[in-house]
Amino acid sequence: MNAALTRIGAGARWLLWALREASGENRYARYAARARATGGEDARILTRAEFERHRIAEQEADPRGNFRCC
Secondary structure, eight states, X not given: OHHHHHHHHHHHHHHHHHHHHHXXXXXXXXXXXXXXXXXXXXXXXXXXXXXXXXXXXXXXXXXXXXXXXX
């Protein structure tokens, strides 16, 4: 019984990870972790809203990447 619950828990964690990756939810977490690791103690880390605004502005500014018709 305990082994079955462990496998179910592992499957649920994997599913949650896959959904967060597919939806882009993990982008900010990866950015913040990298900024903390490379920026030192005085590094300014963007808020979630600032990060999303910056990411969307870059996406809209580049006509080649992430093509969207509308």
